[in-house]
Amino acid sequence: MTGTHMSAIAEAPAAAATADARKAGDWLLVATAILLCVWVLLPIYLLIVNALSSPQEVTAFPKRFFPSFDIGSLTFFINFAGVARALWNSVLVATLTMILSIGFGAPAGYALSRFDFPGKETFRFLVLMTRAFPLPLLALPLAVMFIRTGLDDTAIGLALVHTTLALPFAVLITFSLFSGIPVELEEAAWTLGCTRWQAFRKVILPLALPGIAASAVFAFTISWNEVFAAAVLTIENRTLTAFLLQSLGESPLYLKFAGGAALVVPALIFIFAVRKYLFAMWGIANR
Amino acid sequence: MNGKALPYLLLMPATLFLCVFFLYPFALVAFEAFTRDGAFTLDNFRTMAGSWKFPATVRNTLLLAAIVVPIQLAMALLMASVVSRLETGRSAALYIFAIPLGISDLAAGLIWLAIFDQSGFLNTLLSDLGIVDRPIMFLGYQSKLSIFIAVVLAEIWRATAIMMVILVAGMGLIPREYHEAAEVFGASPWKRFVRITLPLLRPSLQTAIILRVILAFEVFAVVAALGGTNLPVLMGETFNWQFTLQDRNVAAASALLILAISIGFTLLFLRVLRVPREARI
Numbered sequence: 001m002t003g004t005h006m007s008a009i010a011e012a013p014a015a016a017a018t019a020d021a022r023k024a025g026d027w028l029l030v031a032t033a034i035l036l037c038v039w040v041l042l043p044i045y046l047l048i049v050n051a052l053s054s055p056q057e058v059t060a061f062p063k064r065f066f067p068s069f070d071i072g073s074l075t076f077f078i079n080f081a082g083v084a085r086a087l088w089n090s091v092l093v094a095t096l097t098m099i100l101s102i103g104f105g106a107p108a109g110y111a112l113s114r115f116d117f118p119g120k121e122t123f124r125f126l127v128l129m130t131r132a133f134p135l136p137l138l139a140l141p142l143a144v145m146f147i148r149t150g151l152d153d154t155a156i157g158l159a160l161v162h163t164t165l166a167l168p169f170a171v172l173i174t175f176s177l178f179s180g181i182p183v184e185l186e187e188a189a190w191t192l193g194c195t196r197w198q199a200f201r202k203v204i205l206p207l208a209l210p211g212i213a214a215s216a217v218f219a220f221t222i223s224w225n226e227v228f229a230a231a232v233l234t235i236e237n238r239t240l241t242a243f244l245l246q247s248l249g250e251s252p253l254y255l256k257f258a259g260g261a262a263l264v265v266p267a268l269i270f271i272f273a274v275r276k277y278l279f280a281m282w283g284i285a286n287r
Numbered sequence: 288m289n290g291k292a293l294p295y296l297l298l299m300p301a302t303l304f305l306c307v308f309f310l311y312p313f314a315l316v317a318f319e320a321f322t323r324d325g326a327f328t329l330d331n332f333r334t335m336a337g338s339w340k341f342p343a344t345v346r347n348t349l350l351l352a353a354i355v356v357p358i359q360l361a362m363a364l365l366m367a368s369v370v371s372r373l374e375t376g377r378s379a380a381l382y383i384f385a386i387p388l389g390i391s392d393l394a395a396g397l398i399w400l401a402i403f404d405q406s407g408f409l410n411t412l413l414s415d416l417g418i419v420d421r422p423i424m425f426l427g428y429q430s431k432l433s434i435f436i437a438v439v440l441a442e443i444w445r446a447t448a449i450m451m452v453i454l455v456a457g458m459g460l461i462p463r464e465y466h467e468a469a470e471v472f473g474a475s476p477w478k479r480f481v482r483i484t485l486p487l488l489r490p491s492l493q494t495a496i497i498l499r500v501i502l503a504f505e506v507f508a509v510v511a512a513l514g515g516t517n518l519p520v521l522m523g524e525t526f527n528w529q530f531t532l533q534d535r536n537v538a539a540a541s542a543l544l545i546l547a548i549s550i551g552f553t554l555l556f557l558r559v560l561r562v563p564r565e566a567r568i
Contacts, residue, residue, distance in 0.1 A: 033376070047401050060406065061405075061411065061414075061422055062410070104300045111294040120294075126309075127305075132553045133309075134549055138316065141315035141319060143535070144315075145315070163308070164304075221389050225389070225390070225391030228505075232529060245511060256400065260393075263391050263394040264398070267394070275382050
């Protein structure tokens with residue numbers, strides 16, 4: 001009797017201590033999470049502050065930590081010789097990359113998810129191998145090949161190189177996408193008289209479309225952000241990244257920061273749009 | 288249609304594409320590196336290694352990778368642990384941590400330029416706090432160390448997200464029961480992390496480290512934005528050989544060196560962090 005009483009008394013502070021420790025742990029967790037968010041967001045905020053300040057404010061010292069919402073830097077950037085064209089080229093190349101990588105990648109992803117056939121592992125290996133190489137370097141030998149074939153300094157030529165970067169992701173994400181759609185749905189459509197193509201178009205495609213759109217957006221982002229191959233392969237038709245890289249030496253600060261913001265803001269929107277699919281793109285490499 | 292031929296037909300475009308634009312240029316770059324005017328030679332490598340910048344270039348690239356990758360690994364593990372333990376705001380935290388994944392390395396360099404520039408935010412902060420009277424030139428040609436530190440910070444900021452996403456996916460694969468069992472036996476959170484999470488996370492750790500190390504050898508635009516030519520790195524020198532010096536054979540040799548280093552480290556990590564088949568979950 002006394003024994004149980006004693007242990008009950010001893011347990012109460014112990015339980016309280018565990019609860020305290022847990023509470024402290026929770027606080028620590030939240031504080032760490034907030035700190036890490038600040039680490040990611042603060043530098044972007046500072047770039048945006050610069051982009052939304054007048055050229056005089058950008059080069060002045062000391063600086064203010066809040067934007068004056070002056071669009072002087074941005075208008076200077078947009079009107080700067082070559083910028084509008086570079087923006088257009090970036091969009092064009094990224095759109096072509098998107099079309100090519102989905103056009104080539106989605107059928108492959110479907111085949112990997114639905115069929116077992118000899119050579120499947122070889123193909124998967126080929127796709128995964130592309131990740132183990134610094135792909136932009138391949139732009140160097142391609143530069144010569146493109147001059148011979150007339151693809152040099154064209155949007156399609158650069159888009160082909162960017163597609164080697166984006167294609168593996170397109171294959172892997174569509175693979176995981178189609179794997180997540182039960183085969184039974186397709187089989188049901190076949191028994192109801194659909195051909196293979198009809199079943200795909202009427203049953204599978206509507207289900208897979210959001211994911212395919214996400215991997216298209218991701219392909220667009222890869223191309224939009226790529227610097228090295230873009231700078232190697234374009235001269236007259238420079239993309240925004242190539243333009244900014246090659247004018248780094250001489251361009252004024254406010255041009256750089258406005259350009260940086262022009263690169264970052266669309267990327268933020270793209271990543272937000274595909275956030276649900278990030279794991280399909282990267283996680284699958286675990287197996 | 289013949290059911291047997293269909294998968295091959297579907298794979299054909301992607302395979303052909305990868306052969307023409309991945310395997311073929313890969314062979315071509317090796318060919319160009321070892322030839323000059325059609326004859327076999329090692330001169331391209333000699334020219335590359337004979338450049339006065341070459342030792343610094345290799346040292347900077349390797350040193351950057353050696354400093355950046357371990358810090359990123361630790362931060363990515365921290366981020367992934369935080370994300371997997373958060374109950375509210377989990378998806379918001381995940382999105383914010385993943386943001387740099389979508390940001391171009393050039394943009395990342397410009398973002399950190401806004402901070403480290405002479406009239407930038409770091410100098411403003413230091414002078415507001417009364418630590419300095421005049422702005423310091425962090426990125427001048429005389430301040431190699433502070434350029435290096437700026438590049439390290441920008442690289443950590445930019446590319447931790449890739450590792451984080453892979454590790455979060457990997458942590459999701461570890462069955463909850465292991466943690467619950469360890470908790471029942473009184474293991475502290477730290478002990479659970481070291482004894483359960485880390486060993487079971489090995490396949491993801493392997494993928495994350497390999498991907499990240501390869502990207503580390505590709506560092507280019509961040510350095511160009513922050514240091515210009517004051518901090519030469521391999522990728523930047525390759526670009527120089529191709530553009531400024533107009534010698535694509537030496538550029539190819541340089542590219543081949545980067546490829547060789549990347550493949551070497553990939554094989555190393557595949558071996559060191561090997562996961563026996565029966566130990567996989």
